[in-house]
Amino acid sequence: MKKVLLALLIIIVVVGTTTLPAKTKVRAYYSGDAIIYNDVVVTGSANSESLEVFKLEGQKLVKFVDIKPYNSRFGTYDSFFDLKFNQEDGRLYVYAISGYSLYKYDISDLSSPSLVKISTNSYWEWYSRVDKFGNDIVTISARGVKVFNRNMDIVDSYDIKNDIPYNISSGGSSQYIFNITKDQINVFDRSARKVTKNINVDYRSASGNRSLYFDSYDQMIYVVDDYSAKKFDLNGALKSTFDHSGNPGYDVASSNNEYIYFSNGLGVVKLEKSNTKLLASQVTGGIAGTEGWAMGLKVVANFTGDKVVVFNNSSILVLNDKLNKLAYARAGEDTRPEVKENLFLHLNTVAAPTNSVINLTGGGYYPNEKLTVTVKDTKVTAQADENGRFKQTLVAPAVSNQAFNTASAVTMASAGTSSAVTARERTDIKVVGEQSKFNYSISLEVVTTK
Incomplete structure (x- = not known):
């Protein structure tokens, strides 16, 4: 049964899915x-x-x-x-x-x-x-x-x-x-x-x-x-x-x-x-x-x-x-470009040394719109594809001077007469759509040694 x-x-x-599509979105x-x-x-x-x-x-x-x-x-x-x-x-x-x-x-x-x-x-x-x-x-x-x-x-x-x-x-x-x-x-x-x-x-x-x-x-x-x-x-x-x-x-x-x-x-x-x-x-x-x-x-x-x-x-x-x-x-008529999925961002790593290359991917933006990617004080431009997705390589920034003065964020290492101080700090990577104004961010732990 x-x-x-x-x-x-x-x-x-x-049978139900043979209905003609609406003329307006x-x-x-x-x-x-x-x-x-x-x-x-x-x-x-x-x-x-x-x-x-x-x-x-x-x-x-x-x-x-x-x-x-x-x-x-x-x-x-x-x-x-x-x-x-x-x-x-x-x-x-x-x-x-x-x-x-x-x-x-x-x-x-x-x-x-x-x-x-x-x-x-x-x-x-x-x-x-x-x-x-x-x-x-x-x-x-x-x-x-x-x-x-x-x-x-x-x-x-x-x-x-x-x-x-x-x-x-x-x-x-x-x-x-x-x-x-x-x-x-x-x-x-x-x-x-x-x-x-x-x-x-x-x-x-x-x-x-x-x-x-x-x-x-x-x-x-x-x-x-x-x-x-x-x-x-x-x-x-x-x-x-x-x-x-x-x-x-x-x-x-x-x-x-x-x-x-x-x-x-x-x-x-x-x-x-x-x-x-x-x-x-x-x-x-x-x-x-x-x-x-x-x-x-x-x-x-x-x-x-x-x-x-x-x-x-x-x-x-x-x-x-x-x-x-x-x-x-x-629902009311929508004159905006079609968004095919929810906003998302993804990094290839959760932590990165300063000046290393990181790969950022994301989606949920308007098709083919320009995107502004902000990492600390640096801004770069990315381009969404026809599905609203993008890929962008970025350079990991340095940690702030304040991080080096924070005991919980600093580790010290020495070998012979040389020594190194390493600081860790979380920073946000933010992506904003130029047309959609969609705004999303993801965190990255930055590691600087000096």
Whole structure:
């Protein structure tokens, strides 16, 4: 029976993907968040570079927040890049990131945002994501994970990194942080402050946004790779699988009941949690207009049951627990060049002697745009290719004089009558797109001996 239902799903998917493409390009919704507040479904995204928040009213998603952060220094509007909802003392807040700043808005009246606080770091850490790990609001960047309290002070940090920050998540756990790579899930125990298990998964590409769900009650991990939905225990033992159509596996989500849902681009699938039995499926390609592609997924529940929120490329889509359409909001037209992946930077080394050659690669910028690469006080120009990727050789700078005066950064060595002093210092390499204004950085440890 399971194979028959799967075959029917594949047939439906083939028919569903024959829809003609839209004539205009839309801003893609690929991630966001959802929450239940006073029994109302609230969802939002920052994929348009604005903070957009919607509420479900009958069969409509009504937008009640659409703002950008104002830069009073230059008299311009900047961009938001991610958001996260959180209930605190009965009130609803939305956190959003913009560059080096974390914003907090009160949206409890479900009609307009009220700015509560802005926290800006002074060390040029560009935030890529904001999320919630257990009860903690966190930011994720190229430098790892920072944990904030309600006053937006940093109270902890974890050295967990991924070229695709979306792939670092708690999966709903208070104890674990999960880091998904091309072929593994790294399970990081927050109490032990180390990776306690690596679990094998199977993705065809190292790129792509992925997330998983962790059931704190049965201590099981649910993930979907490019071949099947999988259920693992914390020791990495595979307990159950469900083969899907071989498309990219994106997200798995649940409202903490007996069901899980996953997205694989072509649509959304509902499974029984205990044995991964197929219960329902929905192709999302044409359900809310053309160009639908199911990626990000959030599941919340109110008194009428599960509500499945799908970030469906051309729309934000809300389905009921039978995966029937309840409402959707279409994305606006996008006149910007197409961005084919999330921003990332990679170095061929984590540490380099002064004046040595280092290789920097990156992507997620506009196709063929000029890039400015800054290493300390030196700026060089790079060029993105048609896919928004680039390669650039750089020369490692010298450490500052201050580093030589810092005892913890200096080591001394002597041989006969000669001696040498070595200092180490971390420096940021920053890449800014000339047209897109996309800004991303990565750290390098520089070593100077004199």
